[in-house]
Amino acid sequence: MMRKKVRLLAVLTALCLALSGCVSIQVFLPEDLFSDTSEDYVEQTESEVLLPEEDAKAAQGKDSATKDKSKGNQTREGTKKDSSQAEALYQFSLKDVPRFSNSPYVELNGNQPVFEDTTTTKAFETYSGLDKLGRCGVAFANICPELMPETDRAPIGLVKPSGWHSVKYDIVDGLYLFNRCHLIGYQLAGENANPCNLITGTRYLNVEGMLPFENMVGDYVKETGNHVLYRVTPVFVKKELVPRGVQMEAWSVEDEGEGICFNVWCYNNQPGVTIDYATGESALTKEKKDSSVVKTTYILNTKQKTFHLGSCSTLHSIKEENKKKCRSSREDLIAKGFKPCGTCKP
Amino acid sequence: MHIIVCVDDNLGMTFNRRRQSRDRVVRQRIAELTRDGVLWMNHYSARQFAREELPQLRLDEDFLSSAGAGEFCFVENEALTPWSSKIERIYLYRWNRRYPSDRKFDLNLEDGGWVLERSEDFPGFSHETITEEVYAR
Numbered sequence: 001m002m003r004k005k006v007r008l009l010a011v012l013t014a015l016c017l018a019l020s021g022c023v024s025i026q027v028f029l030p031e032d033l034f035s036d037t038s039e040d041y042v043e044q045t046e047s048e049v050l051l052p053e054e055d056a057k058a059a060q061g062k063d064s065a066t067k068d069k070s071k072g073n074q075t076r077e078g079t080k081k082d083s084s085q086a087e088a089l090y091q092f093s094l095k096d097v098p099r100f101s102n103s104p105y106v107e108l109n110g111n112q113p114v115f116e117d118t119t120t121t122k123a124f125e126t127y128s129g130l131d132k133l134g135r136c137g138v139a140f141a142n143i144c145p146e147l148m149p150e151t152d153r154a155p156i157g158l159v160k161p162s163g164w165h166s167v168k169y170d171i172v173d174g175l176y177l178f179n180r181c182h183l184i185g186y187q188l189a190g191e192n193a194n195p196c197n198l199i200t201g202t203r204y205l206n207v208e209g210m211l212p213f214e215n216m217v218g219d220y221v222k223e224t225g226n227h228v229l230y231r232v233t234p235v236f237v238k239k240e241l242v243p244r245g246v247q248m249e250a251w252s253v254e255d256e257g258e259g260i261c262f263n264v265w266c267y268n269n270q271p272g273v274t275i276d277y278a279t280g281e282s283a284l285t286k287e288k289k290d291s292s293v294v295k296t297t298y299i300l301n302t303k304q305k306t307f308h309l310g311s312c313s314t315l316h317s318i319k320e321e322n323k324k325k326c327r328s329s330r331e332d333l334i335a336k337g338f339k340p341c342g343t344c345k346p
Numbered sequence: 347m348h349i350i351v352c353v354d355d356n357l358g359m360t361f362n363r364r365r366q367s368r369d370r371v372v373r374q375r376i377a378e379l380t381r382d383g384v385l386w387m388n389h390y391s392a393r394q395f396a397r398e399e400l401p402q403l404r405l406d407e408d409f410l411s412s413a414g415a416g417e418f419c420f421v422e423n424e425a426l427t428p429w430s431s432k433i434e435r436i437y438l439y440r441w442n443r444r445y446p447s448d449r450k451f452d453l454n455l456e457d458g459g460w461v462l463e464r465s466e467d468f469p470g471f472s473h474e475t476i477t478e479e480v481y482a483r
Contacts, residue, residue, distance in 0.1 A: 105446065111362040212354075212446045219367050219443065223472035258393075262362055262446070305356055306456070314456060337356065342457030 090114055092247055094235065100269045102335045104208035105248075113249035113263045115229050121253055123147055123227070125189045127196035133239060134162045136199050139183035140231040142253070143221050149190030156180050156193045163200040163241030163280030171272045171332055172203050177282055179206040183232040183246070185214035188221075199234050200242050200280060202270040208337065209266030213248050220252065220259050227253040228260050240277040243268050271335040298346060300324040300338065307333045312344035347386075347413040348435040350376055350420045351451055355440075358447020360423050366445040368394055369470040375478070379437065380418045386410075387420040427452045436460065440477040459483050 090109040098106060123144050128137025141147065159180055168175040181201030184191055191197045201210070210232075217228050229251045234243040245268045252260035269275070274285045298307040299315055303322040308315060315323070326333070330346060340346050353359060354366055376385070377400060385402045386409035397403055406412045410429045413419045426433065430453060438451075453460075460481040470476045 107362070212444045215443045216361070216366060216445045219369075219441075219472050223368055223370065259364065261364065264446070303355065317462065342454055 092233070092235075094237075094244065097245070097265045100267045102271050103267075104204060105213075105264045105266045108247065108263045108265055111262050111264070113229070113231070113251045113261065115231070115249070115251055118229065118251055118256070119253060120229075121227050125184060125191065127183070127191070127194060130162075130196060133241060135236055135241065135243075136161070136183060136196055136234050138231060138233045139197055141184050141189050141229075143184075143188045143217060143228045143230045145221060145225055147189045148218070148221065149186060151190075153186045153192055156198065159193055159195050159198050161195070161198045161200045163277070165200075165280045165282065167282060169270075169273060169284065171284075171328070172270060173207065173336065174203055177202060177270055177273060177275075178280070179203055181206045181210060181246075183234065184230065185210070185218070187218045188214060188230065199246070201246075201268050202273075202275070204270045205245070205266055205268045209268075210246065210248065213250070213262065213264065213266075217250055217260055224252075224254070224259065226255065226259065229253060237277060242275065242277045242280045244277060245269075272332065295327050295329050296346070297325060297327045298333065300326050300333075305338050306341050307338045307346060308341040309344040309346045312341055312346075314341060314343050347410075347415065347429075347432055348418045348437065349426065349433055350379070350418060350437040350439070351426075352422070352439040352441065353451050354443055354445040354447065356444065356447060357451040358445055358449070359421075359451055360449040361446040362448065363423070365394075365422050366447060367441050367443065367473070369441075369473050369476060371468065371470045372439050372476060375439075375468075376420060384413075384417040385420060386413045386417060388423075391420050391422045423449060425452055430458070434482070435463075436479075436481040438479040438481065440479065441473055442475050442477060443473065455481060 090112070092108065096108055120142060121144075123142055123146055125139075125141035125147060127139050130136060157180075161180060164180075165178060167177050169177055178200050179202070180198045182191070183197050183199065186192055217230060220226070221228055229249075231247075231249045233247040233249075235245060235247065236243050246266050247263070248266060249263045250260050251257050268277075270282075272285055273282050275282045297310060299310055299312065299318075300307050301318050301322055302324050303319070307326070308318075330340070334340070351359065352365070352367070352372065358366055360366060373395060377395075380402050383402060384404055385400065386404045386406060388407050388409055389405060392403065392405055395403070404412070409419055410421070410424060410426075410432075413432075415434070433453075436453070436455075438455075455462075460483060463480045463482050465477060465479045467475050467477050
């Protein structure tokens with residue numbers, strides 16, 4: 001009952017804020033960086049990120065999240081004392097994020113999250129309202145068993161996050177480039193078709209980037225019954241409609257971070273596809289259009305994430321349900337996380 | 347020695363110096379498996395066990411060096427390649443989930459002379475299906 005009240009309050013206030021357009025996350029970059037995440041990606045300058053205290057107020061309908069940023073910055077810096085690296089001040093900046101290089105995530109701040117209160121065992125979940133461009137903001141929750149869903153997830157196809165495009169590529173797992181990515185995963189808080197919890201994210205962001213962290217937190221909470229502070233911050237550049245990525249932070253409360261502790265950046269990229277983050281338009285990258293890329297038929301072991309030649313002597317040891325035939329290039333499979341078999345050496 | 351390891355779908359073991367996951371059913375199986383022998387692990391791993399219920403437990407930060415033939419080692423955050431020649435059997439528990447990882451299981455099961463002896467699925471407490479695989483040379 002309490003959980004429903006919290007969720008209802010969050011949704012209602014988020015809708016109010018969406019109408020007033022008072023919540024936003026913006027990162028300012030030079031104009032020429034809009035088209036792609038290139039080498040220049042690390043050249044971005046000033047960042048302006050919605051902060052947790054502001055976000056909590058926003059979700060409770062108490063204050064505008066953007067009119068008080070300087071105060072918010074101080075708050076975030078001040079929260080550093082709660083982590084194990086109390087001396088170092090940390091404020092997120094895209095400058096800290098290396099250029100995407102086919103790794104779904106990188107650690108930030110030595111993997112130390114920055115929460116103001118790391119001891120609370122009060123269940124909560126807050127979602128920022130949509131800004132004037134219809135974009136999501138920070139989502140913050142204290143994950144615990146009472147927030148977790150008891151039913152399977154319902155369809156969310158009616159929600160169209162900012163920058164949404166339904167587009168397919170053969171090189172994308174599941175074909176569709178974009179997924180409706182939950183900021184707070186459904187398995188953690190049961191929040192499903194809430195527009196304030198859904199962003200336009202690549203399949204790679206959803207499955208390779210965010211899902212492993214959601215799984216780790218979800219299984220930890222199920223096993224221990226403990227609380228995990230969990231915050232996901234989508235970062236948009238200027239008026240772009242598709243986020244460049246999300247910052248994910250988590251901290252297990254009862255064991256003071258011994259079980260769960262991370263602060264990572266997950267890239268909203270898709271290997272082989274170039275995305276215009278301003279609009280959500282996309283195209284195969286130049287290299288992938290090159291007809292010189294050699295495609296071969298491989299047998300995938302979807303469980304162990306290995307790929308084999310059709311003549312490999314180890315194929316008989318792979319269960320049929322874990323086998324999948326795939327025509328692809330060696331480079332693409334490796335980019336998707338598959339390893340070449342040590343026996344047939346494809 | 348026999349080693350016991352838990353891994354995710356990418357053969358990951360830890361992320362940010364923390365185990366990827368845990369499950370009380372796996373702990374029970376490890377306790378039963380090693381009941382009549384010796385079970386080695388380091389202090390980090392021991393924190394997830396009720397030590398009074400594990401009389402076979404031996405604690406040592408250098409346990410892979412200390413373990414003798416036929417003894418068990420529960421390994422969460424150690425490289426195994428340096429001890430490869432000493433390993434007689436591998437008990438691999440697969441979470442059948444994908445977690446982040448920065449330390450992975452570093453033995454090559456496909457090209458290291460290992461043979462899968464048996465495989466068994468069982469339900470965990472916090473994991474829908476866990477797979478126990480046993481490899482021998």
